[in-house]
Amino acid sequence: xxxPFFETLRRTGVPVSLREYLVFLEGLxxxxxxxxxxxxxxxxxxxMVKDERHLDRFDRAFAESFRGLEHVxxxxxxxxxxxxAGWLARMAEKHLTAExxxxxxxxxxxxxxxxxxxxxxxxQKGRHEGGSTWVGTAGTSAFGAYGYNPEGLRIGQDAxxxxxxxxxxxxxxxxxxxxxxxxxxxxxxxxxxxxxxxxRSGAAHELDLDxxxxxxxxxxxxxxxxxxxRRNAVKVLLFLDAGGSMDPHVRVMExxxxxxxxxxxxxxxxxxxxxxxxxxxxxxxxxxxxQTPTWDVxxxxxxxxxxxxxxxxxxSPYELLQPGGANEHWNAETGQVWLERARAQxxxxxxINPVPEAFxxxxxxxxxxxxxxxxxxxxxxxxxxxxxMREVAR
Amino acid sequence: MGRRFGPCHGFRHxxxxxxxxxxxxxYIATADLAVAVNAAVTLERPLLVKGEPGTGKTExxxxxxxxxxxxxxxxxxxxxxxxxxxxxxxxxxSRLRDSQLGDARVHDVANYIRRGKLWQAFTAPGRVVLLIxxxxxxxxxxxxxxxQELDRMEFHVHETGETVTARHRPVVIITSNNEKELxxxxxxRCFFHFIRFPDPETMRxxxxxxxxxxxxxxxxxxxxxxxxxxxxxxxxxxPSTSEVLDWLKLLLAEDxxxxxxxxDGKNALPKLHGAxxxxxxxxxxxxxxxxxxxxxx
Numbered sequence: 001x002x003x004p005f006f007e008t009l010r011r012t013g014v015p016v017s018l019r020e021y022l023v024f025l026e027g028l029x030x031x032x033x034x035x036x037x038x039x040x041x042x043x044x045x046x047x048m049v050k051d052e053r054h055l056d057r058f059d060r061a062f063a064e065s066f067r068g069l070e071h072v073x074x075x076x077x078x079x080x081x082x083x084x085a086g087w088l089a090r091m092a093e094k095h096l097t098a099e100x101x102x103x104x105x106x107x108x109x110x111x112x113x114x115x116x117x118x119x120x121x122x123x124q125k126g127r128h129e130g131g132s133t134w135v136g137t138a139g140t141s142a143f144g145a146y147g148y149n150p151e152g153l154r155i156g157q158d159a160x161x162x163x164x165x166x167x168x169x170x171x172x173x174x175x176x177x178x179x180x181x182x183x184x185x186x187x188x189x190x191x192x193x194x195x196x197x198x199x200r201s202g203a204a205h206e207l208d209l210d211x212x213x214x215x216x217x218x219x220x221x222x223x224x225x226x227x228x229x230r231r232n233a234v235k236v237l238l239f240l241d242a243g244g245s246m247d248p249h250v251r252v253m254e255x256x257x258x259x260x261x262x263x264x265x266x267x268x269x270x271x272x273x274x275x276x277x278x279x280x281x282x283x284x285x286x287x288x289x290x291q292t293p294t295w296d297v298x299x300x301x302x303x304x305x306x307x308x309x310x311x312x313x314x315x316s317p318y319e320l321l322q323p324g325g326a327n328e329h330w331n332a333e334t335g336q337v338w339l340e341r342a343r344a345q346x347x348x349x350x351x352i353n354p355v356p357e358a359f360x361x362x363x364x365x366x367x368x369x370x371x372x373x374x375x376x377x378x379x380x381x382x383x384x385x386x387x388x389m390r391e392v393a394r
Numbered sequence: 395m396g397r398r399f400g401p402c403h404g405f406r407h408x409x410x411x412x413x414x415x416x417x418x419x420x421y422i423a424t425a426d427l428a429v430a431v432n433a434a435v436t437l438e439r440p441l442l443v444k445g446e447p448g449t450g451k452t453e454x455x456x457x458x459x460x461x462x463x464x465x466x467x468x469x470x471x472x473x474x475x476x477x478x479x480x481x482x483x484x485x486x487x488s489r490l491r492d493s494q495l496g497d498a499r500v501h502d503v504a505n506y507i508r509r510g511k512l513w514q515a516f517t518a519p520g521r522v523v524l525l526i527x528x529x530x531x532x533x534x535x536x537x538x539x540x541x542q543e544l545d546r547m548e549f550h551v552h553e554t555g556e557t558v559t560a561r562h563r564p565v566v567i568i569t570s571n572n573e574k575e576l577x578x579x580x581x582x583r584c585f586f587h588f589i590r591f592p593d594p595e596t597m598r599x600x601x602x603x604x605x606x607x608x609x610x611x612x613x614x615x616x617x618x619x620x621x622x623x624x625x626x627x628x629x630x631x632x633p634s635t636s637e638v639l640d641w642l643k644l645l646l647a648e649d650x651x652x653x654x655x656x657x658d659g660k661n662a663l664p665k666l667h668g669a670x671x672x673x674x675x676x677x678x679x680x681x682x683x684x685x686x687x688x689x690x691x
Binding site for chain 1: 426430432436439442444486487490584585
């Protein structure tokens with residue numbers, strides 16, 4: 001009976017297995033949630049979600065699966081006079097095709113749409129009180145956006161005086177915890193923890209005194225025990241694309257890595273502009289008078305270094321493919337050559353890209369650099385950072 | 395027709411003890427939390443609780459125990475805690491010493507087995523609530539070492555060859571502060587609940603439980619200022635429920651009124667803010683904000 005819901009969950013990226021599903025059914029059979037949409041939602045959430053990062057996805061999947069299900073009786077239709085939000089959402093849902101929704105998303109005009117919608121809602125309230133019907137206008141595109149965009153309900157909530165609160169799962173209170181959102185001040189701490197976890201996964205050994213005493217007492221002979229040392233020597237090279245639109249992102253990465261600095265055996269930070277060429281610099285203010293030749297960097301840091309490039313990889317193709325194509329100086333060799341050298345020198349390397357993953361196909365150089373990095377490009381999100389750590393740790 | 399409902403009510407639960415957790419006179423449980431706890435109690439699965447520090451994760455276990463009328467066993471996990479310590483410990487060193495001294499006890503290995511919290515919970519005469527506090531503090535392998543024990547509620551003692559099985563499956567409540575990620579296999583065996591920071595309405599109920607009869611005007615002003623302060627971007631450590639309760643206690647002890655808390659231009663921080671802001675950076679932040687506010691007029 002709930003299999004479509006289960007499938008929606010999996011499709012939205014909530015990692016549920018059959019086990020959770022069966023436990024959920026067991027919970028229903030035990031009468032933990034009956035006749036109560038909210039209790040049902042809470043139960044499903046408790047059983048199926050194992051991590052706060054998935055709560056938001058769960059909410060969306062739940063809303064999608066059970067939309068409109070909770071009130072479709074004749075009673076509710078009558079009540080709908082006091083309930084514009086739910087009614088309109090359903091109407092809009094009915095009248096809009098998937099293509100139309102996609103078109104609205106593609107236009108990116110949600111904010112404008114929301115504004116119009118708000119105004120129209122207010123007008124309609126007046127008209128409704130005046131006694132004319134408002135249902136007929138529900139199929140207009142503004143309401144379509146409303147029905148489709150989960151944000152919409154918030155407006156429905158403060159624009160109307162109906163007693164029923166917005167549905168819990170539509171509030172999407174956990175959106176900030178989803179790890180597919182970009183790194184920001186809120187989730188930087190979690191990112192840091194991941195970085196630390198990565199930095200600690202080494203295998204040097206130290207004497208385990210307690211273990212030795214214990215083992216010796218058990219065996220009757222001196223039995224030395226060693227345990228992995230708690231810190232370790234992950235060596236990191238960080239290449240940051242500095243200048244222009246990249247600066248805020250670069251700052252986030254700098255903060256992130258310098259906060260974790262104590263955990264790394266070595267951390268070296270270099271800056272470049274747009275693409276790697278024959279010179280990099282270690283201090284962004286002195287980029288012209290204190291450049292380090294890239295050859296020196298390539299020679300000084302061995303293949304054991306983990307190498308992270310941070311940049312949007314978006315430039316004119318000439319900057320990557322053409323000698324002399326760089327936009328600030330004359331480069332004798334192409335950026336591609338330099339990037340390939342770096343790749344060859346540091347096989348444990350990843351490119352971290354603040355451009356959202358969905359737009360990567362739209363910039364040619366992103367694709368090119370991605371190919372140079374054998375697909376090892378990740379978005380600058382918590383999830384992406386996790387992937388990057390896994391890639392370079394291998 | 396109507397008669398059929400009355401006598402049958404509650405019969406579904408007959409095979410299980412009817413236990414129900416809800417808000418108590420000392421603890422406000424939101425609806426979702428109550429559902430999560432009741433699901434964990436009824437289906438006998440461990441409940442993993444996460445949330446901002448100070449939102450009452452540890453307190454939850456105590457309140458569940460009190461509300462269900464069960465004894466509580468607390469196992470506080472530290473960075474050095476091993477899973478084995480929760481089951482039992484074999485004290486080889488004292489046995490060695492006893493053997494040197496010719497103590498008769500030395501012949502029975504059972505004399506040197508020290509029972510851990512899980513063992514105590516499993517062999518308790520009735521059902522108990524077991525709190526495993528801050529599981530993320532321990533080594534990353536710690537949860538993996540407890541999989542079987544929490545799933546089947548039994549474990550094997552190698553030294554004596556006995557198997558300890560739970561007489562009554564305890565209500566297990568596990569808290570985590572997200573310092574480490576927990577393994578999937580472990581998560582799959584648990585129910586999960588994320589305690590959100592309470593909204594102002596819930597906060598009022600919480601305060602009401604702790605300080606009944608607090609003056610309405612003071613409470614409103616205090617909570618308004620508190621939520622303002624909490625929403626300030628750039629705070630290192632956001633004050634949370636336990637901080638606001640401490641602060642209100644101080645306010646009451648000093649007998650301050652709503653007037654004293656009013657915001658004035660000079661003062662970006664409310665009185666007795668020491669209870670709310672715990673780091674120096676946050677204090678600096680507010681001093682700077684106050685300075686800018688003054689400069690602006």
